[in-house]
Amino acid sequence: MSEPTLAVIGAGPAGLAAALAAAARGIHVVLVDSVPAAGGQFYRQPATGLGARRPQALHHQWHTWERLRDGLDGHVRAGRVRHLTDHHVWLVERRGAAGFSVHALLGAEQEEPAEVRADAVLLATGGYEKVLPFPGWTLPGVVTAGGAQAMLKGGLVLPGRTVVVAGTGPLLLPVAAGLATAGATVAALVDSADPTGFVRRSRALAAQPGKVAEGALYAGQLARHRVRTLLHHTVVEAHGTERLEAVTVAALDRDGRVRPDTRRRLDCDTLAVGHGMLPHTDLADALGCRIDGTDVYADDEQRTDVPGVWAAGETTGIGGSALALAEGHIAGRSIAARLAGREPDPRGWAAAARTRKRLRAFFAAVDSVYAPPAHWAEQVTDETVVCRCEEVSAGAVREAVRELGAGDLRTVKLLTRAGMGWCQGRMCGPGVAGVAGCAETAVRRPFARPVPLGVLARAGENESR
């Protein structure tokens, strides 16, 4: 095989844009993705067997998706892109002059291994939702806002009949609108922030006519379904014994504390909750890439600081699908030039670079508006489980800090097991940090997902070939 090979990890907007840009410029692309169909979380497709004739009813910016999908199909037919579905990547390994090995596990069972060799790697691994703990958040019926949306888009199912959508962030609006349109009764949309002032005065928003139209569309859908919106409110507690039956919501005061006199109960069988997004950075971290805070560092060409490794989309900082597309496009063009031994010409991607700059400014402004209540941890009772996997209570975390002298997350983890379970602290990290009063530090995970020991033991067997 003569032409150089690029492995793209993740077939969401960033990965697809990069794959198309690189393939169009003569690069052989292997697109490695964990689910059966391309699209990522944003363009998650209904399972083929469901025979959806009108999947666009669940989506936004469908024309963009059609362009990506048709582009991918064309390159796959022409043999320029190999699309590996159901591949769960657990490690990208540097092999010096030999390039990279991408190690994956196949299918939902994730026991059979697979390996892909490449000369360059683009990390487009996306993000996942951050959820802060509150009493009752482990009850069945409490799901993440993004999870409710993923189940709707992919499985064409609703989590329940009566839903409260709560937390904070720009994701809540499309989730509430989507659930209402699909037939759920949305009892309330509860956001601890109050974005209305931002919408009125924001210069960042004024530069985003598309975002204004998108927001107006969702607001219109919510109005049509008579969804009430409670801004500067928070969910104080989820009630139920075996499953969710109701939530208590309350208004927040100026300092971000719950106003007890405003507490009221809303009956619901589902709470879809989220407090923003976090990037997936495990593969980058294991490769030795620089991580700034929660985000993988990337330069103007979307290169990480590890030669041969690029990154684009949510993994370099949460900013939505349009930003991911721009970053992916730039990355694909940069990779195509550099793998051909040429210095890329940034003038070729000037339009994408302008979009990237504009959207990064916009999401920086968004970030400053949407924030969880400043004193959310005060609402977490000692009995509340904060680490869902290991069932560690807030009381145990507080004891580790107060009685046992833990001063950082790692010590809290060693003393309580918080963060040691299946999810490796992805779900509880921010919650435990808040309850402990510790700084939220990046967690180092050698592998991006659980790996059977047999697979691990055999991973180096082809070395001598």
Next chain:
Amino acid sequence: MNPLELARAEPGPAFTVTLDGRQIEALPGQTVAAALWTAGVTSWRGTRGEGRPRGLFCGIGVCFDCLVTVNDRPNQRACLLPLRPGDRIRTQEGTGHDE
């Protein structure tokens, strides 16, 4: 309105799977979690420590809360695993290895 109508779904024929011996219907392509939600089931695991009920949480394979036993294999993520006709789903107690 329901999601299938909204997306104008014309699924292949429904098939039968079991949950703890009880028959439930599933549609082609649906995951364990999707079929259980459709059947009105929201919890299918008891935790290792307190035996508390759990079901789907993150919905995208990250949180491992939706673990379930399918065809005697414990610790399968219900949000990822597509169902096949005749699959036997069992509520998973604890690690799923002591049954």
